[in-house]
Amino acid sequence: MKPDYLPISRAxxxxxxxxxxxxxxxxGDAYVDxxxxxxxxxxxxLESHGYKVGIIAQPDWKDQKSIAVLGRPRLGFLVSAGNMxxxxxxxxxxxxxxxxxxxxxxxxxxxxxDYATVVYCNLIxxxxxxxPIVIGGIEASLRRLAHYDYWSDRLKRSILLDSQADLISYGxxxxxxxxxxxxxxxxxxxxxxxxxxxxxxxTKSLETVYDYELLPDYQELLGDRREYARSFFTQYQNTxxxxxxxxxxxxxxxxxxxxxxxxxxxxxxxxxxxYDLPYMRNYHPSYEDQGGIxxxxxxxxxxxxxxxxxxxxxxxxxTFHQGRIIQTRSHxxxxxxxxxxxEEPDFKGYIHDVGGxxxxxxxxxxxxxxxxGACKNRQCLFPExxxxxxxxxxxxxxLLRKLxxxxxxxxxxxxxxxxxxxxxxxxxxTFLRELCxxxxxxxxxxxxxxxxxxxxxxxxxxxNQVYRRFVREYNEMNQKLGKKQYxxxxxxxSHPGSxxxxxxxxAEYLRDLGYMPEQVxxxxxxxxxxxxxxxxxxxxxxxxxxxxxxxxxxxxxxQRALIQYRNPKNYDLVAEALRLAGRTDLIGFGRKCLIRPxxxxxxxxxxxxxxxxxxxxxxxxxxxxxxGSRNLRGVQTAEKDRGxxxxxxxxxxxxxxxxxxxxKG
Numbered sequence: 001m002k003p004d005y006l007p008i009s010r011a012x013x014x015x016x017x018x019x020x021x022x023x024x025x026x027x028g029d030a031y032v033d034x035x036x037x038x039x040x041x042x043x044x045x046l047e048s049h050g051y052k053v054g055i056i057a058q059p060d061w062k063d064q065k066s067i068a069v070l071g072r073p074r075l076g077f078l079v080s081a082g083n084m085x086x087x088x089x090x091x092x093x094x095x096x097x098x099x100x101x102x103x104x105x106x107x108x109x110x111x112x113x114d115y116a117t118v119v120y121c122n123l124i125x126x127x128x129x130x131x132p133i134v135i136g137g138i139e140a141s142l143r144r145l146a147h148y149d150y151w152s153d154r155l156k157r158s159i160l161l162d163s164q165a166d167l168i169s170y171g172x173x174x175x176x177x178x179x180x181x182x183x184x185x186x187x188x189x190x191x192x193x194x195x196x197x198x199x200x201x202x203t204k205s206l207e208t209v210y211d212y213e214l215l216p217d218y219q220e221l222l223g224d225r226r227e228y229a230r231s232f233f234t235q236y237q238n239t240x241x242x243x244x245x246x247x248x249x250x251x252x253x254x255x256x257x258x259x260x261x262x263x264x265x266x267x268x269x270x271x272x273x274x275y276d277l278p279y280m281r282n283y284h285p286s287y288e289d290q291g292g293i294x295x296x297x298x299x300x301x302x303x304x305x306x307x308x309x310x311x312x313x314x315x316x317x318x319t320f321h322q323g324r325i326i327q328t329r330s331h332x333x334x335x336x337x338x339x340x341x342x343e344e345p346d347f348k349g350y351i352h353d354v355g356g357x358x359x360x361x362x363x364x365x366x367x368x369x370x371x372x373g374a375c376k377n378r379q380c381l382f383p384e385x386x387x388x389x390x391x392x393x394x395x396x397x398x399l400l401r402k403l404x405x406x407x408x409x410x411x412x413x414x415x416x417x418x419x420x421x422x423x424x425x426x427x428x429x430t431f432l433r434e435l436c437x438x439x440x441x442x443x444x445x446x447x448x449x450x451x452x453x454x455x456x457x458x459x460x461x462x463x464n465q466v467y468r469r470f471v472r473e474y475n476e477m478n479q480k481l482g483k484k485q486y487x488x489x490x491x492x493x494s495h496p497g498s499x500x501x502x503x504x505x506x507a508e509y510l511r512d513l514g515y516m517p518e519q520v521x522x523x524x525x526x527x528x529x530x531x532x533x534x535x536x537x538x539x540x541x542x543x544x545x546x547x548x549x550x551x552x553x554x555x556x557x558x559q560r561a562l563i564q565y566r567n568p569k570n571y572d573l574v575a576e577a578l579r580l581a582g583r584t585d586l587i588g589f590g591r592k593c594l595i596r597p598x599x600x601x602x603x604x605x606x607x608x609x610x611x612x613x614x615x616x617x618x619x620x621x622x623x624x625x626x627x628g629s630r631n632l633r634g635v636q637t638a639e640k641d642r643g644x645x646x647x648x649x650x651x652x653x654x655x656x657x658x659x660x661x662x663x664k665g
């Protein structure tokens with residue numbers, strides 16, 4: 001049968017000759033039949049095992065009829081909030097509503113509810129009281145046990161309890177969903193499916209649960225944040241499919257939420273089968289008149305080559321969701337998918353990305369991980385690369401070369417990010433050379449995140465000297481190749497451990513580079529990360545050391561403003577931050593100053609006779625403006641550098657800001 005979209009209506013079911021679906025998948029995203037979308041992978045995988053799956057995308061949660069459009073499924077409902085946590089999808093870190101939802105037709109905001117998984121499940125329960133419900137996706141996966149919820153500013157129960165669902169399929173879900181489907185199809189009641197790895201269930205008694213570790217009661221966690229930090233670290237240490245134990249979390253002795261060990265990672269053959277399924281590779285045609293789905297643009301001509309990440313940054317949820325063991329697709333599978341690009345009328349010869357969570361991870365960190373798992377109490381790259389780390393880009397290089405050689409492929413880019421410390425750990429520099437020569441489009445995005453080592457330590461990132469070394473080698477390589485290519489660093493403000501002192505240190509670093517980021521990521525406390533645990537408890541759960549946490553919105557605004565100190569709108573915040581940090585030496589006309597004194601106008605007025613100025617009666621600066629300093633509008637006056645593509649609006653004019661990572665590390 002010719003591939004087609006899965007049914008979204010009774011009419012679609014009739015065309016297939018179906019009277020009833022086996023499963024109905026309810027999703028907070030619009031229906032996009034592409035392997036970058038979780039609902040597409042799970043529904044197509046179930047289809048390949050003989051199950052009939054229908055899709056209800058973005059139902060009206062205020063209307064019971066919206067959940068009944070496909071009727072009662074034979075085996076149950078599958079529910080996901082979508083590719084993002086619905087609260088992250090809706091709100092910025094300042095808790096302001098976003099203006100666009102990239103996973104909705106036309107980018108329209110408001111087509112899904114807050115806490116979508118819970119709302120959809122309760123809607124289903126109001127119509128089909130006894131139908132099995134299995135929840136999954138990033139929202140359910142990261143809220144599977146007690147978790148801090150930033151938007152309500154409180155510790156919440158497991159989403160399993162609030163949603164009234166029967167099971168959580170956490171992580172990537174391919175193994176667990178097929179096991180659950182086969183169990184239901186064989187007649188096993190949903191309440192008795194307690195044996196599947198990668199799932200969470202609830203029970204009134206632990207009498208039949210074996211080999212588990214008992215976590216503190218939810219009421220204890222509410223009363224003691226230190227206790228929550230310890231409990232969270234126990235969860236963190238049990239995310240490995242080979243060494244992870246079963247965990248039981250009590251709720252007042254009335255009910256227990258039990259997390260089974262994670263599902264085993266997919267081998268390469270299994271990964272290939274998942275990505276070789278008959279996806280339509282686009283959004284459902286019913287969305288065309290509404291403007292399509294914006295999220296497809298970046299992924300339509302991108303290749304997912306791996307899963308998992310052993311980088312284990314503290315602020316990243318990948319350890320909880322995909323795990324630390326790298327899983328890869330074969331070259332043949334990726335080349336086959338790349339060949340499909342050429343059949344698309346809008347393919348221009350550019351493959352936008354070849355990667356995953358971290359593009360340049362194509363092997364497990366070491367040989368033992370595929371059979372014995374990742375180490376519980378040791379990281380692969382932090383604080384420095386493990387002596388057992390296998391740093392080798394050979395397979396990735398071979399893959400990129402094959403893709404570059406395909407007819408009609410003009411360029412293969414790497415946009416999903418690379419680990420620069422892993423590049424440096426590789427004894428050769430062939431990858432760095434070919435990266436610069438073939439796979440950078442003028443700018444390479446990297447994520448040092450910060451420059452102050454005390455903050456980097458809390459982030460789980462390498463020391464700043466490692467990044468400086470990479471900058472130096474990257475610039476030297478581009479110079480050898482005769483290319484003008486630059487680094488665009490991702491930076492984060494207000495991460496736990498960042499006092500005003502470290503925030504000023506970051507601003508000084510940017511001053512020395514002559515670079516101001518157009519966008520700054522303020523630390524966002526999303527569920528189930530070590531950094532979020534620090535934010536809520538004030539403790540680093542790995543060591544139980546106390547951590548300074550900037551939580552006051554005004555202080556966070558000051559730290560963010562320091563990164564963009566040249567923006568005129570940030571002047572007052574920057575000045576206040578420098579006063580609080582005891583760094584008024586950075587207010588003046590000197591080459592090292594961040595801002596000018598304020599004396600009658602927003603940027604002060606220098607005395608033409610003496611060349612001095614003042615800030616609220618503070619210490620005068622007699623150092624004249626030096627070469628390369630900034631004009632009154634905060635824009636660098638140096639010569640424009642072509643190829644950066646980064647511009648800052650300054651009144652009616654636009655001036656390009658050069659990225660002087662080229663200058664020096």
